[in-house]
Amino acid sequence: MVLMDEEMVAADSVRIPGLPATCFVKVRSFERRTMGRISRRLRKKVRKIKKIAPPRDGSKLALRGQVSSATVKVKARRVATPVRSNLREDHAMQCRPEVAGLDVEVMKETDEALHQKVVKGEVPGVISMVFRRGVLGHLDCFGFADLERKVEMKPDSIVRLYSMTKCIVSAALGVCLEECLLSLDDHVSKYIPAFANVQVSTEDGIVAARKPITVLHLLTHTSGIGYGPMLGEEPSCDGEERFKELIIRTGLSRKSSDPRAVCTLEQWCNELAAIPLQHHPGDEWLYGYGHDVIGRIIEVATSQTLEQVIRSKVTGPLKMVDTSFEISADKWFRTSGMYRLEEEEGKDPKLLRLDSPSIESNEWIAGNTSPILAGGGSVDAMTGGMVSTARDYSRFLLMLLRKGELDGIRVLKPETVELLSSNLLPRATGKDDVWAFGSPGVGFGLLGSVSVQHPELDEALRPGEYGWGGMAGTAWTNDPQEDFVLLSFSLVAFDLSTEEVFRAGVRKSIASFNSRTCA
Numbered sequence: 001m002v003l004m005d006e007e008m009v010a011a012d013s014v015r016i017p018g019l020p021a022t023c024f025v026k027v028r029s030f031e032r033r034t035m036g037r038i039s040r041r042l043r044k045k046v047r048k049i050k051k052i053a054p055p056r057d058g059s060k061l062a063l064r065g066q067v068s069s070a071t072v073k074v075k076a077r078r079v080a081t082p083v084r085s086n087l088r089e090d091h092a093m094q095c096r097p098e099v100a101g102l103d104v105e106v107m108k109e110t111d112e113a114l115h116q117k118v119v120k121g122e123v124p125g126v127i128s129m130v131f132r133r134g135v136l137g138h139l140d141c142f143g144f145a146d147l148e149r150k151v152e153m154k155p156d157s158i159v160r161l162y163s164m165t166k167c168i169v170s171a172a173l174g175v176c177l178e179e180c181l182l183s184l185d186d187h188v189s190k191y192i193p194a195f196a197n198v199q200v201s202t203e204d205g206i207v208a209a210r211k212p213i214t215v216l217h218l219l220t221h222t223s224g225i226g227y228g229p230m231l232g233e234e235p236s237c238d239g240e241e242r243f244k245e246l247i248i249r250t251g252l253s254r255k256s257s258d259p260r261a262v263c264t265l266e267q268w269c270n271e272l273a274a275i276p277l278q279h280h281p282g283d284e285w286l287y288g289y290g291h292d293v294i295g296r297i298i299e300v301a302t303s304q305t306l307e308q309v310i311r312s313k314v315t316g317p318l319k320m321v322d323t324s325f326e327i328s329a330d331k332w333f334r335t336s337g338m339y340r341l342e343e344e345e346g347k348d349p350k351l352l353r354l355d356s357p358s359i360e361s362n363e364w365i366a367g368n369t370s371p372i373l374a375g376g377g378s379v380d381a382m383t384g385g386m387v388s389t390a391r392d393y394s395r396f397l398l399m400l401l402r403k404g405e406l407d408g409i410r411v412l413k414p415e416t417v418e419l420l421s422s423n424l425l426p427r428a429t430g431k432d433d434v435w436a437f438g439s440p441g442v443g444f445g446l447l448g449s450v451s452v453q454h455p456e457l458d459e460a461l462r463p464g465e466y467g468w469g470g471m472a473g474t475a476w477t478n479d480p481q482e483d484f485v486l487l488s489f490s491l492v493a494f495d496l497s498t499e500e501v502f503r504a505g506v507r508k509s510i511a512s513f514n515s516r517t518c519a
Contacts, residue, residue, distance in 0.1 A: 100137025100484075102130065103512035110505025111140045114498060118143035121349045122341055123473065123490040125153030127390045128502050131398060132484040138506075145336035145491065148357045155390045158322055158335045159489050160355075160364065162377035162470035165385040166291040168314055168323070168396065169306070169375040170219060170446040173298060174416045175313040181301040184216040188223075188293065191300040192266075194273035195293075200224060201242075201276040213281045215297065218290035219446045220428040221436075224277030225288035230471065231340070231354065231493060232381045239278050246271050251380040254363075254370050265306070265372050268379060269296045282429050285436050285444060295375025306373045310386075317409050318399055320392040325373055326366045327387055332359045334389075338472050340493045354382065354493065377470065385470075390487055393476070397485045400447070401478050421466045421478070423450040460504060475499035482510060 097104050107130075114126045125143025129136070144150060145157040161168075176182050182191075189196035189212060198209045209224075217223040228235070228243025235241040250268060252261035262268050272293065278286060295306040302309050307325055315323045327335055339351040356362045363369065363383040374384030395406060400421065404412035412420075423443025425434045436444045441457030443450040448468025451461040462479060469475035473490035475498070486506055490498040 095137055095139055096135045097137045099135050100130065100132035101510055101513050102132065102137045102506070103509040103516065106505065106509035106512050107138050110502060110509065111142070113501050113505065114140070115142050117490070117498065121351060123492045123495065123498065124337065124339055124351060125491065126498060127153055127155065127157070127487075127489045129155075129390055129394055129487045130484060130506055131394065131401075132482070132510075134483075137484075145334075146357070147337060147339075147351065148353065151333065151336070153336075153489075154334075156322065156334055157489075158327055158331060158387050158389055159474060159491065160336075160338055160470070160472045161386045161388050161393075161474060162472050163385070164388075164393070164468060164470040164474050164476070165375060165377050167447045167468055167476075168310060168386060169291050169295055169298070170420055171314050171396070171400075171412065172306075172310050173215075173219070173294060173446070174412050174420055176298060176301055176309075177419075178413055178416055182215060182297065184214065184219070186215050187212040188215065188218065188297065189213075191297040192269050192273065192293070194270040198273060198281075199276045200280050201238075201278060206276050209277060210280045211282060213277075214428075215294070216424065216428050217281050218294050218297075220424050220444050221285055221287050221290055222283070222425065222428040222434070223281050223288065223290055224279040224283065224286060225272070225275075225290060225293070226278045226286050227288045230378065230382065242275050246275065247379070247381055250370070250372065253372060254368070254380075254383075263371050265292075265296045265299065268372055269293055284429070285425060285434055285438075287436075289376055289379065291376035292374050292379055295373055298375075306375055314396070314411060315392075317411050318392075318395045318406060320388065320395055323386060323388040323392045323396075325386055326369045327362075327364050328366050329359060332362075332365065335362070335364070335387075336489075336491055338493065339491055341495070351492070390489060394485060394487050397476055397478055397487060401480065401483070401485055420446040421450060421480075423452050460500065462507075469496070469499060473498060477503055484510075 097107060111128070114128060117123045118125055123143065124147045125141070125145055128138065128140045130138035139155065141153045141155065143153050145153045145159075151157070173182075177184070187195075195213055198213060199206050200209050213223045218225075226239050226243075228247050229240045235244055246262065246268075249260050249271075250262045252258045253263040262271055269292075272289060298309055299306055304312075314320075322331065322334075337353055337357065338355045340354055342350045342352050355364070359365055361368060364387055370380060370384055372379055372384070376385070378384035399406040399411050400417055403414035404410055404417045422445050424445055425436070425443050426432050436442045436449050439458065441452055441454030441461065441463075443452045445466060447466060450466040451457060451463050453463045457463065462481070464481050465477055465479040467475065467477035467486075471493055473492040473495035475488055475496075477486040477499075478484070484506070486503055488499050488502045
């Protein structure tokens, strides 16, 4: 990132709240913008900016006064630097835990717990970030984003979102709702005729669905569609087995001229519609390909590609410059790896690389990606969905926490955000006792899970909080009551413990701060 004068600003420059209006950040390759090529006048401006004290009033802008050290300290990229670096201390200087109401010592304990996961070889690296009361209260980066290339984990490390793509797609759909392009109660067959006569697999055989699938059913995972096996694993049940052939044929689309290949989102949806549902629409909650179908509905409703809609309605206005369905080759040096943890009794844990470590063949690099835009995260054996960074995705989450607005730009109306973040399972099913994962008190909205008041709600959860995660160890939580955004990345498939440790630590930090200040 390079600080720029106003007259130098290009279309891909980003205004950083809290700095003077003439200061921008341009996302460029450090190889092309080294310190030796920055003018003397610009270096003076950088030194002047570094002396600016952070503003006292953090409530006016969600990102006010918070700039990563990679922005303020303009420097050439360092390659393969061993990590237990000073990056954590550099970022801590930019954070304002006291204003955010966080106990610093408790957050240090939480950091150490996450660092131990890296030291023990359970994850390659970790990022944890907290925004609270309108300011950046905590940012910690530790370990590597790419073990093989020794690329440090940083706020601009590019990661795979997988199912956190769903949240962005839901926001894009929210804009479509506001523009009256579609309705939650619309039948899916209105946009994809192949869904007009769906069937259901039951104990008595294949039968016609009792009711049509609606847009709401897809968004709340009550359609009955389900999911197939991931990461190349064999199907573990009949529910996964039915998708095996479609997954194989979808994977052929990447580089093959095989006539069996499924090469478009339209074709994929048509093929999916022919597979029997696992339960009648609206009967129960079952995680599945709903958002991938939603992506096609958005395309039909807007007469644009899903990527065009997301860019114009969500990521563009929010200046999410690294969030896309593919990674350009010039960003390879910031691209993370993806790993799976293998554990055997009596042996040290081992991280197995899942994506290709080569820029020529990496599955998310432009030119290598699937032609099918997976709004749900993945429709083949492993790849798909969007990529992003902690810096980008935190802006999206802050927009949601601020009821649809960030930096003076309104993306969604407050009432739309309220709808997206509410438990809609009762509306989708007509029942009050349907819960995500069968866990009492865990409802589901259009952005992800929503915790509601219930005597059996897990003690780690709080009523009103909402959030979701992705298959590659990414997770987030928004809590409007506590006014915070939590975001963490660990890059390990199916890792849930990192987010759990982090969330528990943040809540403990808030409680400790409150008890100390009230004493």
